[in-house]
Amino acid sequence: MTGTTTTPPRHRLEAAVLTAEQNDELTAVEPGTRMGEVLRRYWYPVAFAREMAEFPVKRVELLGEFFALWRSPSGRYGIIPEPCPHRKASMAYGVVEGEGLRCPYHGWKFDTEGACVDQPAEKDNTNFQGRVRATAGRVEELGGLVWAYVGPGPAPLLPRFDVYVMDGFRDIGWADVPCNYVQIMENAVDPHHVEHLHGRYFEFIGAHEGFTAPASFGKKHQRIGFDAFEYGIIKRRILSGASEDNDDWKVGHPLVFPYNMRVGGGGIHQMQIRVPINRTTTRFMLYTVHAPEGYEPLEQPTIPDYEIPVFDDQGRHVVNYVEGQDIMAWATQGPIADRTTEHLGRSDIGVSMLRKMFKQQMAAVENGEDPLGTVREPHERIDLPCEKDKFHAGGAQFALDFCDMGSTRFSPVLDTIRKVHLSAAEQVGKDKAAGRESFTPVGGIGTATLEPGTDAQVDSGLVPR
Numbered sequence: 181m182t183g184t185t186t187t188p189p190r191h192r193l194e195a196a197v198l199t200a201e202q203n204d205e206l207t208a209v210e211p212g213t214r215m216g217e218v219l220r221r222y223w224y225p226v227a228f229a230r231e232m233a234e235f236p237v238k239r240v241e242l243l244g245e246f247f248a249l250w251r252s253p254s255g256r257y258g259i260i261p262e263p264c265p266h267r268k269a270s271m272a273y274g275v276v277e278g279e280g281l282r283c284p285y286h287g288w289k290f291d292t293e294g295a296c297v298d299q300p301a302e303k304d305n306t307n308f309q310g311r312v313r314a315t316a317g318r319v320e321e322l323g324g325l326v327w328a329y330v331g332p333g334p335a336p337l338l339p340r341f342d343v344y345v346m347d348g349f350r351d352i353g354w355a356d357v358p359c360n361y362v363q364i365m366e367n368a369v370d371p372h373h374v375e376h377l378h379g380r381y382f383e384f385i386g387a388h389e390g391f392t393a394p395a396s397f398g399k400k401h402q403r404i405g406f407d408a409f410e411y412g413i414i415k416r417r418i419l420s421g422a423s424e425d426n427d428d429w430k431v432g433h434p435l436v437f438p439y440n441m442r443v444g445g446g447g448i449h450q451m452q453i454r455v456p457i458n459r460t461t462t463r464f465m466l467y468t469v470h471a472p473e474g475y476e477p478l479e480q481p482t483i484p485d486y487e488i489p490v491f492d493d494q495g496r497h498v499v500n501y502v503e504g505q506d507i508m509a510w511a512t513q514g515p516i517a518d519r520t521t522e523h524l525g526r527s528d529i530g531v532s533m534l535r536k537m538f539k540q541q542m543a544a545v546e547n548g549e550d551p552l553g554t555v556r557e558p559h560e561r562i563d564l565p566c567e568k569d570k571f572h573a574g575g576a577q578f579a580l581d582f583c584d585m586g587s588t589r590f591s592p593v594l595d596t597i598r599k600v601h602l603s604a605a606e607q608v609g610k611d612k613a614a615g616r617e618s619f620t621p622v623g624g625i626g627t628a629t630l631e632p633g634t635d636a637q638v639d640s641g642l643v644p645r
Contacts, residue, residue: 198519198535206538207360207516209456210244214542219243219438220331221551223338224455225465227326228352228485232257237281239272242330244458248272249319249328252279257319258292259328265296265314290314323467324350324483339555342563343442343451348471349478349600352485353587357464357507361439361456362538363517364464364510368441368452369530371404371417377505382585385500394581396570397502405429406530411553412437413533414565427567434564437537437552445570446578447472447601460515466503466587470600472579474607478600488587502586576605 198206208215226240232251239262240247246262248271256279264271269285276282280297282289289298294316299309317330323344329335357364367373379398386393399419407414416432424430434442441452453465466488489498490507497508524532541551550556570578579601582588588597 197522197524200520203516203519205542206519206535207362207459209361209459214546215538216243218538218541218545218551219456221336221545221554222331222438223320223327223329223336224439225325225453226259226328226455228483229321229324229326230482230485232326236276237272237274239270240328241457241461242328243456245330246272247317247328247330248274248281249326250274250276250281251326252276252292254279255321256292257321257326258290259317259319259330260290260294260314264288265290265312271314288312290316292316292319324352325467336550337555337558339553340559340561341436341440341442341451342561343449343467343469345561346449346469346471347477348449348469348475349480349593349597350467350469350483351588351591351593351597352468352483353466353488353503353590354485355464355488355490355503355507356457357462357490357511358460358515359462359511359513360459360516361454361462363513364454364462364506365435365439365441366531366534367506367510368435369406369413369415369534370528371415371530372401372527373509375400377509378502381499381505382502389500391500394585396578396581403429404527404530405432406533407432408533408537409434409565411564412440413530413537415530427569431565431567433566435534436564438541442564442566443570444566445568446576446582447475447604448579448582449566464503464507468588470579470597472576472601472604474604474611475600476603476607478596484592486590486592488590501589504587576601 205214209219210216211220220243224242226242227238227249231238236251238249240249240259247259248262249257249259251257253276258281260271260281262270262272264283264285266283266286266288269283271281271283273284274281275284277289280289280291282298287298287300288296291297294314296309296312302308317328318335319326319328320338321327322338322340327338375398379393382393382397399421401417402420403418405416407416412435414432414434416429418424418426418429422428433444436442439454439456443450443452447470449469449471451467453467455463455465457463488503490504492498497511498504499508537552544551580598583594583598583601588594591597
């Protein structure tokens, strides 16, 4: 999918305010709803691989439903709805045997395809067993995460986006945020919030808590632009002191429809994941790969995961780090933002574009089509366009600010991550002094690069050219 957007006239922006019925439709995640059916056409991370190695069964909530996820001794995964088809006891307390999961209540056993393969008390009722099935999803492991697809068949392929397969040092931060995922995704196409929420507001908090906020976050936006592409929307910006030649505009970074955002800079590659757990809870995940120019690979047998704080001991939002500020802005809109009383301005062009995209994908699924970004072609890797020189702040400095002022400050491997960036910067300096080129590892297993067409680039017209 390709396309462009321009700043709509004021009356069109006012008309974009949703009715209560439209807002309800947009924010639904449950089966049988228009948006819920779109969401069920995608794969979601539902567990950490290390969790399933520690204990092989887990109760999973996804898209307003509960499932039993299991891992067999051979490493094969399965997922079925939590209620046993027999008498509805929880399969999340089941017994993993061979490649299947046995109900703890009466011992009925189901394989990874959902077939009932054993009914201990029904041995003489041979026709009965064949008539019983659980609705099985598909499960795969990728990048230290366990991914599930719980929609209709045939299942699409799990997209091997660059962040999950590239070389580098990894960690995964996460938090459960008490709000609908759509208001988080709308933030992903709202460039202007950076200079205020992460700039001016950050400076205000720093002045009261005794730290200095990153100066690059407060740079004023001169122009913003958005391009539709085959995986979602590319977001672009020109900040004060920059031009169209800077990465923030020339490359930008993508909202990956319907629940991701790819960001980067300073040798940091990150996928921000927003899993709709239910209508009013979103699992926010920060899957980060540190691979700066000059990086010397480190062994990493397991990928550490860590919870980032949402509230302090007094129940107030923790806002002295970047993602905590975002969480505050998302959650304080309410469990489901009331879009019937908002006032959209010219700077909200990206939000309007995203809402239109959601509506288009609802119609596509109802017409029997695959929604945006569905992957059915086998591939080794999908490279997403993403700026490297974020906010034209300088690589190493941006990375250190990222470590000190973002969610990475809570990582159990923070010291190692800082050393990765400092030693890489030192190596680059040595290489340049010796007239050598450093190497930036971003993987080496074949690529399927997907970039937006240059003919789709437009800007919002906020500032004259």
